[in-house]
Amino acid sequence: MIRVVVVDDEALVRSGFQMILNASEGIRVVATAEGAEAADVIRREMPDVVLLDIRMPDVDGLTVLQQIRTLSEPPNVAMLTTFDTDEYILTALRSGAAGFLLKDTEPEQLAQLVRTLAAGGVVMSPKASRALLRGHPGAGAPQDADLARVGLLSDRERDVLALVAEGLSNGDIGTRIHLSAGTVKDHVSSILTKLRVSSRVQAALLAQRAGLLRRNGDDPARDNAR
Numbered sequence: 001m002i003r004v005v006v007v008d009d010e011a012l013v014r015s016g017f018q019m020i021l022n023a024s025e026g027i028r029v030v031a032t033a034e035g036a037e038a039a040d041v042i043r044r045e046m047p048d049v050v051l052l053d054i055r056m057p058d059v060d061g062l063t064v065l066q067q068i069r070t071l072s073e074p075p076n077v078a079m080l081t082t083f084d085t086d087e088y089i090l091t092a093l094r095s096g097a098a099g100f101l102l103k104d105t106e107p108e109q110l111a112q113l114v115r116t117l118a119a120g121g122v123v124m125s126p127k128a129s130r131a132l133l134r135g136h137p138g139a140g141a142p143q144d145a146d147l148a149r150v151g152l153l154s155d156r157e158r159d160v161l162a163l164v165a166e167g168l169s170n171g172d173i174g175t176r177i178h179l180s181a182g183t184v185k186d187h188v189s190s191i192l193t194k195l196r197v198s199s200r201v202q203a204a205l206l207a208q209r210a211g212l213l214r215r216n217g218d219d220p221a222r223d224n225a226r
Contacts, residue, residue, distance in 0.1 A: 004049045004114060013080075014033075049077075049117045061092065065077060077096070093202070100124060149194055164188065165212065
């Protein structure tokens with residue numbers, strides 16, 4: 001059972017997400033909270049996944065994120081926003097969030113995104129991520145050093161990185177390109193080391209910036225012998 005805490009200052013959002021997720025197999029919202037109480041609720045419930053509003057009037061989502069990242073086993077966190085471009089999103093991702101979702105995400109997609117988070121994957125709303133990169137030119141223009149590090153990746157590692165950026169877990173990536181989850185884990189570890197980043201979401205952002213997602217029309221399994 002995937003345990004979820006939903007944090008938002010709007011009661012309608014909290015109840016809506018709770019209703020949708022509790023109706024999904026294998027997922028249970030164990031608590032909902034507003035900003036000021038969020039960190040204490042998360043410490044008490046120790047959920048697998050937190051859906052965290054990025055903008056709240058009393059305690060904003062960035063503050064809550066910083067508080068729960070100090071836990072010995074912090075949950076996987078996705079930031080919630082109503083804006084296509086939110087000035088805080090990049091800061092949240094660099095601070096350890098595993099992705100971000102628009103609050104108008106389709107109900108049928110929400111449960112799958114929570115499962116992706118619980119499996120250690122990255123979730124980023126395609127609409128919001130494109131707008132975010134357009135709205136932050138510095139984020140959308142990779143530095144030469146970043147591009148050079150991407151160039152250190154093997155073709156197989158590039159395939160894995162592109163799938164990481166799609167939000168797939170190690171098991172899902174392995175299924176897609178016919179590798180064991182352990183082999184994918186080794187590839188991801190190598191990718192993080194070569195890119196000099198500390199998390200999958202940072203690697204995913206770099207993949208987007210470097211244009212690797214334009215490879216999605218290709219079939220990563222086209223050459224399993226590489």
